[in-house]
Amino acid sequence: MKSIVKLTVKYILYGISLGCTFFVIMCLSFFIWGGEDLLAAICRDFARQSAGAMAVGIACGGTAIVYQFDRPGIFFKIAIHFCVGMGVFYPVGTYLGWIPFHPDRILLTVLQFLSSCAVFIVIWFCFYLFNRNEAKKINQRLRELERDHSANESRP
Amino acid sequence: MKVECKISAEYKEPYAVLHVSKMTETVAEIISMLEKENANSQTLPAAKDRKTYFLKPQDISLIRAEGREIACYDRLNNRYLLDKPLYELENILDISFVRISKSAIVNINQINHVEASFNGTMELVMKNGITDYISRSFRKSFKERLGLE
Numbered sequence: 001m002k003s004i005v006k007l008t009v010k011y012i013l014y015g016i017s018l019g020c021t022f023f024v025i026m027c028l029s030f031f032i033w034g035g036e037d038l039l040a041a042i043c044r045d046f047a048r049q050s051a052g053a054m055a056v057g058i059a060c061g062g063t064a065i066v067y068q069f070d071r072p073g074i075f076f077k078i079a080i081h082f083c084v085g086m087g088v089f090y091p092v093g094t095y096l097g098w099i100p101f102h103p104d105r106i107l108l109t110v111l112q113f114l115s116s117c118a119v120f121i122v123i124w125f126c127f128y129l130f131n132r133n134e135a136k137k138i139n140q141r142l143r144e145l146e147r148d149h150s151a152n153e154s155r156p
Numbered sequence: 157m158k159v160e161c162k163i164s165a166e167y168k169e170p171y172a173v174l175h176v177s178k179m180t181e182t183v184a185e186i187i188s189m190l191e192k193e194n195a196n197s198q199t200l201p202a203a204k205d206r207k208t209y210f211l212k213p214q215d216i217s218l219i220r221a222e223g224r225e226i227a228c229y230d231r232l233n234n235r236y237l238l239d240k241p242l243y244e245l246e247n248i249l250d251i252s253f254v255r256i257s258k259s260a261i262v263n264i265n266q267i268n269h270v271e272a273s274f275n276g277t278m279e280l281v282m283k284n285g286i287t288d289y290i291s292r293s294f295r296k297s298f299k300e301r302l303g304l305e
Contacts, residue, residue, distance in 0.1 A: 131272035
C-alpha cells in the first residue's frame with residue numbers, strides 16, 4: 001500500500017513536471033518567434049494557464065501509472081491513458097483558449113478534436129520509436145549472450 | 157583480487173573460501189553469486205498431471221503467477237505448477253534468471269527477442285513462443301542484468 005502511494009505521488013510529480021516543461025517551452029517559443037501578444041495574454045492569466053498545464057501534464061503523463069500494474073489488460077490500459085488524457089486536455093484546452101472552440105461549427109470542432117488526437121498519436125509514436133531503439137539494443141545484446149552461452153556449452 | 161582455483165576429482169561439490177579483511181559490497185555479491193551457482197545444479201520440484209517432476213533450472217523458460225497458481229513453462233512449453241512464491245524462487249534460481257514484472261521471472265538464455273509496443277512497455281518473446289511483458293519498473297534491472305546500463 002505504501003509503495004502504491006509512493007508510486008502515485010511520483011507519477012503525479014512526473015505529470016506536473018511534464019506539464020510545466022511544455023508550458024515553458026510554449027512560452028519561450030512565443031517569446032522567440034514573435035508571439036508576444038499571446039505571451040502577454042498568458043502572463044495576464046498566469047495562475048489559470050499554469051494550473052491548466054499542470055492538470056494536463058498529470059492527465060497525460062501521470063496516468064502512465066496504469067502501465068505499472070499487471071491488470072487490467074494492455075488495450076484497456078491504453079484506453080484509460082488515452083481517454084483520461086484527452087478527457088482533460090480537450091476541455092482544459094478549449095476553456096483556457098489553447099484550442100479555439102466554435103460550438104456552432106460542428107465540422108471545425110470535430111477537426112480540432114481529431115487534430116488533438118493526432119498530437120497524442122505523434123507523441124505516442126515518438127515513445128514507440130524510442131522503445132524500438134531500446135528493443136534493438138536488447139536484442140543485439142541477447143544475440144551476443146547467446147553466442148557466449150553456446151561457446152561455453154561446446155567447450156570441453 | 158588474487159584468485160586461486162583448484163580443479164580436482166577429489167572435490168565432490170564445489171567449495172569456495174574467501175580470505176578478506178572486511179565484508180564489502182563486492183564480496184557480498186561474489187558470495188551471493190557463488191551460492192546461486194550451486195543452485196544451478198539443483199532441481200525444482202514441479203507438479204503436472206498429478207505427478208511430480210524435477211526440473212533443471214536451465215530447462216526452465218518462464219515462471220509466472222497465473223491467478224493463484226505459480227506456473228512454470230519449460231523449453232518445450234510444458235506447463236508445471238510450483239509450490240514456492242516468486243520472491244523465494246528468485247533467490248533460489250541462478251543468475252541467468254531475471255524478474256521482468258511483479259508476476260514473472262524469465263531465463264535470459266531462453267529469450268528469443270523483445271518487441272517494443274506503442275504503450276511504452278516491451279513484449280518479451282521466449283524461444284518456446286510464450287510471451288510476457290517487461291514492466292517499466294523492472295526494465296532498468298533487466299537491462300542491468302544484460303549489461304546494458
